[in-house]
Amino acid sequence: MILLDGKRTSEAIQQEIAAEVDAIRENGGKVPHLAAVLVGNDGGSVTYVTNKVLACERVGFGSSLIRYNDDVTEDELLAKIQELNESEEVDGFIVQLPLPRHINAQKVLEAIDPRKDVDGFHPINVGRMVVNLPSYLPATPYGILQLLERYNIETAGKHCVVIGRSNIVGTPMSILMAKGGYPGNATVTLCHRNTIDLGYHTRQADIIIVAVGQPGLLTADMVKEGAVVIDVGTTRVPDASRKSGYRLRGDVDFGNVAPKCSFITPVPGGVGPLTIAMLLKNTLKAAKREVYV
Numbered sequence: 136m137i138l139l140d141g142k143r144t145s146e147a148i149q150q151e152i153a154a155e156v157d158a159i160r161e162n163g164g165k166v167p168h169l170a171a172v173l174v175g176n177d178g179g180s181v182t183y184v185t186n187k188v189l190a191c192e193r194v195g196f197g198s199s200l201i202r203y204n205d206d207v208t209e210d211e212l213l214a215k216i217q218e219l220n221e222s223e224e225v226d227g228f229i230v231q232l233p234l235p236r237h238i239n240a241q242k243v244l245e246a247i248d249p250r251k252d253v254d255g256f257h258p259i260n261v262g263r264m265v266v267n268l269p270s271y272l273p274a275t276p277y278g279i280l281q282l283l284e285r286y287n288i289e290t291a292g293k294h295c296v297v298i299g300r301s302n303i304v305g306t307p308m309s310i311l312m313a314k315g316g317y318p319g320n321a322t323v324t325l326c327h328r329n330t331i332d333l334g335y336h337t338r339q340a341d342i343i344i345v346a347v348g349q350p351g352l353l354t355a356d357m358v359k360e361g362a363v364v365i366d367v368g369t370t371r372v373p374d375a376s377r378k379s380g381y382r383l384r385g386d387v388d389f390g391n392v393a394p395k396c397s398f399i400t401p402v403p404g405g406v407g408p409l410t411i412a413m414l415l416k417n418t419l420k421a422a423k424r425e426v427y428v
């Protein structure tokens with residue numbers, strides 16, 4: 136069993152990005168700038184956005200964090216997005232999800248200029264991804280592709296079972312794994328809450344990618360010997376023995392599943408850190424006008 140070290144892989148990618156930023160600066164260019172819009176005080180969201188801003192500093196990007204209370208109006212948010220769309224300084228920005236219920240998240244995402252949509256959530260970027268046009272890939276699936284590639288995991292002709300059909304992970308992941316090229320060329324099954332007998336599907340899988348947010352969903356009896364298991368879940372569960380009062384749990388029963396695997400990601404330290412690295416990568420591409428020329 137080989138642990139897919141997301142933290143180390145993320146650091147390697149961030150070093151590559153930092154080297155490019157140094158080169159841009161030495162050539163008198165403008166360093167990339169990422170802005171993040173955060174609404175409310177949800178613990179997870181604050182942690183992720185803070186990590187994103189810290190990562191920007193590490194690689195030499197400019198960054199700004201724009202915070203609002205839960206009671207911000209949709210119009211206020213849309214006005215800020217307009218400003219970020221027009222900003223000469225900001226190359227890319229994200230609006231952290233989830234948003235409060237009184238705000239139409241889809242409307243907000245569609246207000247983002249696709250050229251600055253470094254999350255890759257705008258329907259234009261999703262559509263371009265599907266038909267193989269240059270686009271910003273959503274950071275979590277993009278990070279998983281990097282992990283497969285950097286560990287030289289064979290995907291062609293393999294049976295890949297994706298569990299979860301969210302817009303930001305499961306659905307794009309299933310599409311990307313089925314595409315031509317490496318990593319890709321897999322035979323893909325997309326499972327979700329209406330799937331009958333999930334284990335029937337997962338037991339046939341060479342690669343399982345689980346993105347549900349249900350701690351311990353994937354158990355050892357559901358996994359074939361030698362499978363590759365990618366755990367996207369990061370649910371906070373109460374833990375009185377921790378200073379923080381919680382710990383992170385993935386969607387995989389790691390202790391029992393890991394011994395059966397050829398490769399497996401831990402939580403924390405697996406997919407999460409890659410998500411941040413690939414957001415930076417997309418911001419670098421935005422600054423270099425690589426996607427939309």
Ligand SMILES: Nc1nc(=O)c2c([nH]1)NC[C@@H]1CN(c3ccc(C(=O)N[C@@H](CCC(=O)O)C(=O)O)cc3)C=[N+]21
Nearest residue numbers: 182183229230231232233254369403404405407408410
């Ligand atoms: N517009 C938008 N874009 C996102 O990319 C987005 C979002 N909204 N909303 C929430 C989800 C979740 N997400 C994570 C990012 C990093 C970690 C991460 O770094 N996790 C660390 C641990 C962090 C900790 O200690 O809590 C790890 O797994 O090792 C996890 C989850 C991005 N998301």
